[in-house]
Amino acid sequence: MATKIRLQRRGRKGYAYYQVVVADSRAPRDGKFIERIGSYNPNTNPATIDLNFDRALYWLQVGAQPTDTARSILKGEGVCMKKHLLEGVKKGAFDEDAAELKFQTWLADKKIALQAVKDKDRETRKVAEKERLTAEKEANRAKAEAVAQKKASIAAAKAAAAAAAEAENSTAE
Numbered sequence: 001m002a003t004k005i006r007l008q009r010r011g012r013k014g015y016a017y018y019q020v021v022v023a024d025s026r027a028p029r030d031g032k033f034i035e036r037i038g039s040y041n042p043n044t045n046p047a048t049i050d051l052n053f054d055r056a057l058y059w060l061q062v063g064a065q066p067t068d069t070a071r072s073i074l075k076g077e078g079v080c081m082k083k084h085l086l087e088g089v090k091k092g093a094f095d096e097d098a099a100e101l102k103f104q105t106w107l108a109d110k111k112i113a114l115q116a117v118k119d120k121d122r123e124t125r126k127v128a129e130k131e132r133l134t135a136e137k138e139a140n141r142a143k144a145e146a147v148a149q150k151k152a153s154i155a156a157a158k159a160a161a162a163a164a165a166e167a168e169n170s171t172a173e
Contacts (some may be wrong), residue, residue, distance in 0.1 A: 002026075005059060005066040005074070008033065009038060017041040020051060020070060022059050036058075040073055046118075051077050061086070081106055 002025040007018040009030055020038035027033065037059065056079045060066070066074055074080050085099040094102075127128035 003034065003059070003064040005037070005056070005064050005070045007067070007069055015043060017043065020056075020073065022064055025065075038073075044167070046114075048074055049077060051079070053077065053079060053082075057086075078103065080105055119123055 003022055004025045006029070008017055008021045008023075009016050011120055018040045019036050020040055021033035022035045022118045023031075023039060025032040035055065037055045038049065040050075041048040051073070056074060056077075060074070060079060060083045071080070082103055085103055087095055089096055089099050135150065
């Protein structure tokens, strides 16, 4: 039986999330599956991935073939890297401790890179919010100046009307 690691669609129209499952390649996309090994929600920023690392690694080692999207999810979580390192151990390229050290180093670098991306995104949002706030303050100041100018012109018109009325009263006496 040919097994595939693939995504099974869930959710409502326009708001899909996916289960990462191991299924027979002949089964329908949303049909019967052998095992559920995780979930993937692309609607969050960054996308939320919950994966049973050990079971995913096991299925890759026994020959399950991931689809393109499932492969990118597995690569992002480090399952493919771990499988690659374990194959190197089997071939005698290095020992188990060296493989674990390489994997932990890779995982730490990935976490640092992900944190850098999150920090950059947060800084970008802060700068955009600050610019929006200064633009709003400038617009409010311009609006206040326009209102003050209008009030001043109304007050000047009233003063001119009062002066004209007083001048008319003084000439009438």
